[in-house]
Amino acid sequence: MKLKMIKFAGSLAISAIMLFANAQDPAMAHGDGAPQPVDTTGLKELGEEWLKKNPYKGNELAVKIGSSGYNSNCARCHGLDVKSGGIAPDLRYLEDDEEGDAWYIMRVRKGYHQNGVTKMPKFEGLISQEAMWAIREYIDTRPDDD
Ligand code: HEC
Incomplete structure (x- = not known):
């Protein structure tokens, strides 16, 4: 159970980082922007x-x-x-x-x-x-x- 929670928190953190990256670079907001x-x-x-x-x-x-x-x-x-x-x-x-x-x-x-x-x-x-x-x-x- 604990492990699951950690995994979940981990993927949330990754999503947050990706959101942040997107916010920094509008070209990244959808797919890789290419x-x-x-x-x-x-x-x-x-x-x-x-x-x-x-x-x-x-x-x-x-x-x-x-x-x-x-x-x-x-x-x-x-x-x-x-x-x-x-x-x-x-x-x-x-x-x-x-x-x-x-x-x-x-x-x-x-x-x-x-x-x-x-x-x-x-x-x-x-x-x-x-x-x-x-x-x-x-x-x-x-x-x-x-
Ligand atoms: C990275 C973001 C971005 C992408 C991707 C993008 N646009 Fe734009 N587009 C803008 C912005 C910002 C403006 C406003 C520019 C300005 O201030 O006149 C704009 C303006 C326009 C205008 C003029 C609108 C007007 O009312 O004068 C047209 C037409 C347009 N875009 C079409 C497109 C089409 C079609 C695509 C896809 C093939 C596209 N845009 C992709 C950001 C984008």
Whole structure:
């Protein structure tokens, strides 16, 4: 019994240490924070040119792919189900029009840096354009408030 308690306390301590490590480094907050490749098989390929407009509007496969791409790359900052916990903006409220598309793709490609601090990592070169737009379509189809 005593041994069990010690083991339990030990694993609690380890969890606490891991939580602490996560708090120190936002890149560690979900998985190891490394960008996760997104399998976009089945989506129309987009080529090298950067589009300014979401090519997957109304595409259900894009929503599905975007959901997993979002959860593995964005949720740790922007919140599960795209409901922000306050660390980063709530992406459900991005404009759902061409201006919103252009803003979205710029931010995701370049990330956001302020006074030399990376607030959001850049994703260009790490996940594909197809993945970025699939994630956009997933975000767009989330209800605004529930
Ligand atoms: C390490 C945390 C982090 C990760 C991971 C992250 N973001 Fe962000 N993101 C931020 C922060 C912080 C901002 C706010 C920057 C600012 O102040 O304008 C932001 C801003 C944005 C904006 C602009 C929102 C607006 O209202 O202007 C978009 C779009 C965006 N992120 C999309 C994404 C997508 C898509 C992913 C995943 C592929 C992602 N982000 C991953 C932290 C993150």
